Amino acid sequence: MVRKLIKYDFSSYLKLLLPVQLILLGIAALNRIIQLFEDGSSTVYNIVFGSSVFLYVVSIIIAIVLTFVVSIVRFYQGMYSNEGYLSHTLPVTPTQHIFSKLIVTMLFYLGTFASIILSFIIVTLGEMNIEIIKATGFLIGRYTEYSDGNFILYLIEFVLLIFVSFISSTLCMYFCISVGQLAKKRKILLAFGAYFGLYIISQIIGTILIIIFSTLNYEAMNRISMWIIENITAFFHIVFIGGIILELVVSLIYFLITRFIMSKKLNLT
C-alpha cells in the first residue's frame, strides 16, 4: 500500500515542483549563454551577467524553500483538509500515510539537490568544469591523506547527519500541523504556536545543558579539553554520530505523536 500511496503523492508533488526545477535549470542555461558574450570590461555585460547570477542564486533559494513548503502544504491538504476524508477512508494506516509523504519529501529534497548540482555544472560548463573537478579531486586526496582515512568516514557521517536532519525537520512540521488541527478554529495559528513552543523547549534544554557544563570545576573542564585535543578524531566521530542518534530519537517522538493524533484525534471539519 505504501507504494501505491507514494505513486499518488509523488505525482502531486511533481506537478508542483517540476516547473520550479526546470526554471532553475533554464536560468542556469541562460547564465551560461550570457557568459559567451563576455567582452572584457563592458558595463552592459557586467550588469546583465550580474543580474543573471543574482537570478540564479534566487532561483536556488526558491527551489529549496518551495520543496519545503510543498512538503508541508501537501501533508496538511492530504491529511487534514477535505482531501483527508478520502485519505483517511482508504484502507491504509496512518503510519503508511506518514511514511509515504516522508519518503516522497526526501526524494524531492534529493531531486532539488541534484537540480542544483546540475545547474552548477551548466553554469560552469566548459573548461571551468574540468578545473572544478580537478580541484575537488585534489582537495579530497589531501584531506584523505591528512585525516588518516577518517575523511571518508566524516563525509559519510556528515551526509547522514544532514539527511537525518531533513527527516527530523519534516517530521517536526508534520507534528506541528497535526497539533494545529486539534483546534476548532485557527488551526494554522496553533500549528505555528506548536512550532514556537518546540523552539522554546529546545532553547530551555540548551540553556540547562550550558548551566550544567558551566558548574563543572576548572579541573574537570580542563580534563575534557585535554581529552578532546588528544582524541580529536574520535571527538568528531562522537559529534556526528551523537547528532545522528539525537535526530533519530527526536524524529521517532514526532512520528509517534503525529501517528497518535491521526489515529485517535482526527478533527476534520
Add this chain to the structure above:
Amino acid sequence: MSEILRCDNIYKSYGAKPALNGVTLTVESGKIIGLLGPNGAGKTTLIKLINGLLTPTSGALTIMGNTPGVKTKTLVSYLPDVSYLNNWMTVEKIVAMFADFYDDFRFDLAYEMIERLGIDRKERLKSLSKGNKEKVCLILVMSRSAKLYVLDEPIAGVDPATRDYIISTIINNYNPEASVLISTHLISDIESVLDDVIFIKDGQIVLHDTVDQIREAHGKSVDDLFREVFKW
C-alpha cells in the same frame, strides 16, 4: 439477513457538548436506511464514527464484527458531505486511484456510468460542473462492491434532475447483500426508496423502524412524521 453495523451505547462529545448521547442501533444487510434528523442532530458524527474519522468517547461500534480500521475501510464505501477529491486530478486518474486502493472497485461499471453521463474521462475535476462532480463522486462510491454504503447528504445542494440521477444510481448499483445508509433532511425525495428510517435528535435515536410500519402505525408518510417529531 446478517448484521452489518452495530452501535452499542455510543457517546461522543466535543469538549463538554455531547454530539451523540448513548446511540444503540443495529443495521442488517439488504436494506436502504434513511438516517434522518435536523442539522446538528448528530448524523455526520455517527457517520464519521462508522468511517473511523472519529473515535467514540465511550461505547463500541463494529462493522461486520470489526472495529473501525483498515479492515472496515475495505467494507464501507463512504460519500462525505464535502467536496473531497483532489481537484487537479482527471476523472481517469481518480477512477484509477479508487481501483488501485479498493479491491472491490468495479472499473467497468464506473466507466459505463461516466460514459452514460457524457463526461470526458480526460477532464479535470475542477472543470466539471458542481452537479457532474457530485455525480462522479457518487459513481466512485457506488462502483464498489462494499458491504455498507454510507452516503452523507448525497442529494443536498443539487438540482432535481441530478437528485433523480443520484437516487436511481443508488438503487441500481447497490449490492442486495449490502446495506445503504443515507443521511438527509430532504426526506420526500428519498422516502420512496427507503426500507427503514432512523430518526436522530440531540444525539439520540428517537425512532428506528421500517417505512411500512411507520405508515401503518402513524397513518402518515415519513416526511409528515419527521415534520411532527422535529417541530420547533
